[in-house]
Amino acid sequence: MLKYLARRIFFMIVAFFAVSLVTFLLMKSVPGTFLTINMAMNNMSSAADTLGISDQLMTSLTQHFHLNSPWYVQYWFYVSGFLTSHMGNSFEFPDIPTLSLIERTFPISFSLAFLAVAVSSILAVLLGIIAAMRENTWVDSSTMFVAMLGTTIPSYLVAVFLMLIFGVWLHILPILGINGPQYYVLPVMSLALPIVSSTSRYMRNSVIESLHSEYIVTVYAKGGSAKHVLFGHAMKNSLLPFITVVGPQLAGLMMGTVLIESLFGIPGMGSIFVNAAQQRDYPLIMDSTLLYCLVILLMNLFVDLLYGVLDPRIRRTGYSS
């Protein structure tokens, strides 16, 4: 297993640098720079909404981030800064370290995505098992129909429905901000419900396949109850394909929190990331992209290691299969 782990970490490092390089090159090739945007905003007539930073500050940021140096110097500066947690300050928020911005916002986005995956997993397992145990009955079809609705309805529509029902009509859940555990309920459900569909179908199909296996017949023949069959044998085998699907969901959800954060007024990383891209805030773009990349790579590694926990055959072969 250690060999497997070492190999995976090596590939993760390669992937990390590949993503960072591609991000950097894409970022630099997009028309417009923070400088041109800043200059245009500075040149706005005296309205009280000028957001241009001063020329002295721009000079200082240009020097600090080596904006006049060759591309490889700039690239290495960003990456080494990220790896050593010396990311510097962003262009848009020059008095706030990028790390501080990320520290404030990343946990919120991550916890939303993580909770959404957890809730959707529980619901998906539940619905999948119910549908599988009642295969080809009205319970199966109606469960899958309800789950299918989740696929067709986008998360922002689900969010609006939930806000309407629980916030406006019933007045029992808050719909604005993030000031306590109850504030997480609706955003998490908005993210979780749409993905319950696809994951519950995976679970259903997986459980059905397991239940139709010969070893299950043997369990019944030996006098095992349905509960024993399901929880003692079928479920463990059914979870493997399920986890394959769920693992990357976390990464996808983290990207997908942008709209939910906007609807619920949540100060997550999604809005910072979108704004940084619009403003060409290179340090913030690089740091947030690299962070997402790291999270996705770690999640994939975690999922792969989880296979070994669930399936001793994989453990015994040292993950070579």
Add this chain to the structure above:
Amino acid sequence: MKRAHKPVKVLLACLTAAGVLTSFGTIASANTSAPGQFSMAFNLVDNGQGWDPALFSYKMYADGMGIFEGLVHMGPNGTPVPGIASSWSISPNGRVWTFRLRHAEFSNGDLVTAQDFAYGITRAVDPNTAPKEQGNSVVINDLPILNAQQVRLGTMPDSSLGVKALNSSTLQITLTGRDDNFLKDLLLPSSSFMVPVDQKIVEGLTAEDWTIPKDVVSDGPYMLQSYTPRSSAVLVPNPHYYGKVSLSKVIFHFFGLNPSELLDFQSGALQMALLQPTDVAAVENNSTLKSQLHWWPASSQYSLEVMNSLNTTLWHADVRKAFDEAVDKNVICTNVLQGAGAPAYEYYSPTWLDPWITKYALPYNPTQAKLLLAKAGYPGGKGFPTVVLYTAGVDPVAQAIQQMWEQTLGVNVELKSEEWGTFVTDFQKQLPSTQVGFYVWSTNAQYSSLMLPQSPDNWLNANTSAIRGYASPYGYIHWMKVNNDVSMNPAIANKLKDQYMWNSFPADVKQYLDLGIKAYQTGSKTLTEEFFGERAQRAYDIPVYTPEQPALLSSSVHGYQQDDFLDNLLPYWLNNITVSN
């Protein structure tokens, strides 16, 4: 073999439990406002910077609403009333204002003195404050304080600023010229830096300390209780405030224009919410909501500015007038914007601020527009260069304008709807000789007296966006080069830029400016009107509409006076607001 019913029973049990909890409302309680408590959306993205009134950030507006109090504040009847200054006198020439301060205290109990005012204002004007605090400088152009521009440029020392503490309770402000509206100028959102700060506290603060509520010492009726960056802030009464405090708690929610504000208002989370135009139909179908709907004029006017080009066709006034008169602004406001706009005629002067501007307005007159274009040598648009129209994002108004120009004038119009960063890059480019162009821009409304040119340099600095189209192609290229060179000394750069621009302007622009300078020097209202009227008549830019913002204000809220100079219509003064049960 028995079929297991347990999973079904478990599911049904869960659903029942959820239903019971839902019906009894025991899960959690939504945001609902208590009496005396006011909650609103700030509708501006919080950049996470602190509450320092000497630095520009959107929170500076919140500072001026009641965290910090200046010399005057907005009274319930819409005019300036005494704030920390209990009275004032004006010199015969109208330039020297002497304010006598009342006994007032900061939130830590320290006395508010004239020296605190002088320190706070000087600190805001000082060019070293923003770089030191890694923030943005406040705008100082809107207040005609003596030597403020020079101090900011670094050509004069701080001590020369026209703000002096004569003693601990008397503050004297010297202006560059007579300004009978000075008290109203002090209520502009950009004037939020004209407040006292506790010098001995502020000198020990870092930039980050300004984000920590207990470190922010202020003199207004409210003080910061809590602040979650990019999320919310809570204000509570300042126990040392000299007067009565009307609200027990104020909650700001920071987010950009939130598409779900209508829902937030209906849920009780907000008592003031700005709506999208698409929400209006739903509101008008609900009698309760309809009674709480207001239409407030916003500040920034959607306008078209001329791009710089190798082709100087748009330098001809008749050509520009043709384009202006081919735009049916009423149709845009009623049909495209669904009533969420009013026609605009001058770049800085919306009709709600300067109703007199309508007498100088260029009317919608497609027949006249065609004649003007023909007179300029392009009958039916024949031979006219391609017109490019740059805008950011999806812009139905720009689409309507494109259609109007093509149908009325017979010109070929290319609409370029671009992502923000690309748009900001592209509109600064110089167009080739086969093209002329406009870009969509907007600026906040402003008192016309404050926008008069004091000198060519001063006007150029304030109007760069508006006049880049009138620099000669050669002058513009050199101007851009200097503008983008961050390594150049700013004072030298500004001088060079002004030279390139000024030397390359056509004669009519310079002659127009002379009228403005004369209006400034004489303080004549007639000449001021003439100056801005000329701008409208010559169509140096094409203002299209002033937004009318639909807003919901809870019927339990009284005394809310929206600041029309801000697009997000924040209240002028929180302490004028009361909230009943």
